[in-house]
Amino acid sequence: MAPRTDSHTLQMKNLHQRYGLSKNIIQLFTALDEHRRGVSDPDALGRRLRMSRQMRKSCTDTISSLADQMQKNPTPACVAECTMLISGCTDMLKLANEPRQETFFPFLRLPPEIRRRVYQFYFCTLFTSDEPGSVVIIANAKARCQCPPHESRRTMAAPRIKMPLCYAARLIKDEVLAAWFESQLFHFACCCELNDRLKMNANLRNNLKSLRVHWTGNMSAEAFKLLKQVSTLKELTILISKSTTNASSSVPCVSDREASFRVHFSSRAPPRLCDALGYDELVALRGLDNVYVEHVQGRQAIRRTYEERHSLELALQANIIG
Template structure:
């Protein structure tokens, strides 16, 4: 069989009077035979172009006419007819349907799908916050039902498909959602049990309270957060730092006074954080917040915004 390069070299195409479109199709056939294009691409060029199919028919008729007039050209004509016939056969073949694989979509398309899935709740009047403590924690910390925005079961159904999708979906989920914790105890337990997910967490909102608030807040230093919201209440000052406990052993005046936020357990660990662009302090319920806590909230927010937004060492 003679391919396009050989036919051009031997000047066969000019002698046979093959049209330009016919030459293009013979070149495409050569590319198919030399693995420059696949069978599907050749099929598309034939099936979706009426001009290309007519060029194959015209090329076969030209070859028949030349072979009748000059039998010496039969070997070239047969080769061209055979090539055209094979191309027409390929064009008539029915392509086997391939399964539509989600992972074959471009990453941009997959991110659009994730965005649609995770933001539908907000469009229905909900919130992009996810309250991970759906039940009252056993640690006895304060729990606010009004702030509860539980994770819907079907929101992360896509993440359980396979390991690759789990990593990709959870990474986008943590970047799009704010993880809310009813207390520092729940936050600590979640971070310890989901070590593989810690690197993807970007937004956290937690209620500052609990017997292990200092150790819980300390774990936030290993995260690369974009935003941190600290919720304060009367429960925040129920436990004090070891330093304040030492002072109260010797300064009797402190025993009678109220505990300030600057003495609450975890304040030192909270001020040690850095590299967080957006920091805020809020109350669980603004309407029920005492005036004293409102003043402390503003002061604490100003202080955290001045300290926590500083860049990390080495950045």
């Protein structure tokens, strides 16, 4: 282990007075001691000497002065002390002459729990106009369907989010996107949009945890079939409206069984929620922690009755949760 060369040790041994050490060299010896103990930046001492001619000159002058002291007083104690100080000066000059090595923080060596915590802090900086932690709307082109879109005010408040961190490395990109899809609640305007996103985005399909979707559209059955393959899904909120069973005013959006009945029984009552397209696929989901049913905003579609909402929520909770 290298001997201590901090200012306190030099003053305790009275080396600064006996050998006439300047203030600059005492500061450098203190920095050298911190460098050896790993307290300071590894490149700080070398950078300090490279940027200051006076500091470098203090090292060379001290070496010459200590060599003269050993010639004048060649005692074992004097030679040992001067050799220690000269060795420290030469070490500092070596640090100054070494080419600077670009070092990077070994981020990927951190435990996964710490990396995920860092990602959560990073996500908080992605929001500018909207509050963090609110519902996320994927601000891409909407699916090509006739379903009612998101409210315009919400679409305007959902700008395209840029994540420069995803361009750092492929492994970091996969971890960031996985943490992003796991930590956010995603809202889809219809099942057609949900179906398209699950097909196109593998990260969403493999990491989606919380979902909010308006149950409407001709792709409801296909969307819920894909949703069954999302093993990470834990929370689901279904929004219902009159458009859940009526894709348009004239064409009912119902299951194949109900559609076959209506061919021969034209006087049947308006379709129920249990006859809606995708109901069988929806109740086939398993392993969720929370399931909710809510009414859609009145500005988007006509609402259903509160009894229907409550009955559907009980049916889904009985089949899906657990």
